[in-house]
Amino acid sequence: MDLDAYLAERGGEWHRLEVLANRPNLLSPAEIDELVVLYQRAATHLSVLRTRNPDPVMLADLSRLVLAGRAAVTRSSGGFSWRPLGEFFAYRLPAALYRTRRWWGTLAVLLVTATAVLVWYMASHPEVLSLFVDDADIDKVVNQEFVGYYSEYRAQNFALQVWTNNALLTAQCLASGVLILPVFYLLWSNMLNTAVVGGIMVSRDAGGTFLTYLAPHGLLEITCLFVGAGVGLRIGWSWIAPGPLQTRRQALVAWVREGMVVAVGLVPALLVAGCLEAFVTPSALPPFARIGIGAAVWLGFLSYALVWGREADRRRPAGPDTADLPAA
Structure with a gap:
């Protein structure tokens, strides 16, 4: 696997997931939907990369991002908001x-x-x-x-x-x-x-x-x-x-x-x-x-x-x- 090409192709989605996952304020319904989709994709990417023996640093960074995305999804879906x-x-x-x-x-x-x-x-x-x-x-x-x-x-x-x-x-x-x-x-x-x-x-x-x-x-x-x-x-x-x-x-x-x-x-x-x-x-x-x-x-x-x-x-x-x- 060409890790540089894979990173170039998926890097934008990972960066967007990191931005949404680290946002302290409540997300809008559209952003919550986007967060869920990006989290699911990042989890799939992590599973694929683990089977191809990639760079351990990339694996560690992506694992951290998936964990942050999961926490953000749980927080966004489980918390109550008057906004909707x-x-x-x-x-x-x-x-x-x-x-x-x-x-x-x-x-x-x-x-x-x-x-x-x-x-x-x-x-x-x-x-x-x-x-x-x-x-x-x-x-x-x-x-x-x-x-x-x-x-x-x-x-x-x-x-x-x-x-x-x-x-x-x-x-x-x-x-x-x-x-x-x-x-x-x-x-x-x-x-x-x-x-x-x-x-x-x-x-x-x-x-x-x-x-x-x-x-x-x-x-x-x-x-x-x-x-x-x-x-x-x-x-x-x-x-x-x-x-x-x-x-x-x-x-x-x-x-x-x-x-x-x-x-x-x-x-x-x-x-x-x-x-x-x-x-x-x-x-x-x-x-x-x-x-x-x-x-x-x-x-x-x-x-x-x-x-x-x-x-x-x-x-x-x-x-x-x-x-x-x-x-x-």
């Missing part, structure tokens, strides 16, 4: 929300408009509303059930229940998006239920109560549902129209990965919505204060998704998870 979590919420999640904004934004406009029209139509046409509920049920909803629903259980238990139910519905919309049609069924069911309740309240001149008890949590809650549904539909569209540069499988895998980012990110958002519904909606605060709190939180989410999301999409580190994404 920070990068997720600072870049990956808002960028994913921004990239899919046309999908969930369009759904939001269409469905909110359709729901408002249905509420008005049912309130103006009692015969249509009677197909869903009778007069006795209407009186019960207006006088007891609608307002009482929000204070029926202890606030902390109610928050957990609402969070679980909304997370399940949003997850169903996101996961079923690959088949497209189930998303519209889930959205229609939710929209019809809201329209019937709204029609009941408005028909009895209780529209103000309906908005007071719906808006504080509903603005964020329904937006999260639209986000899940919109991203789910984008996943489904990826295998219908993958684009000119990707196969259907590549586009589907890339957008499923993006969908998982959104799914994880919606969990805390829905938790906030659940807390609003349990603690703010039924509280003794004036209606304008309750609606104002919900609106402030909702506008904060939209700013995070659209304003900061645009900047995050531009600034987030490039990687295989972002490079494979086709245009939204």
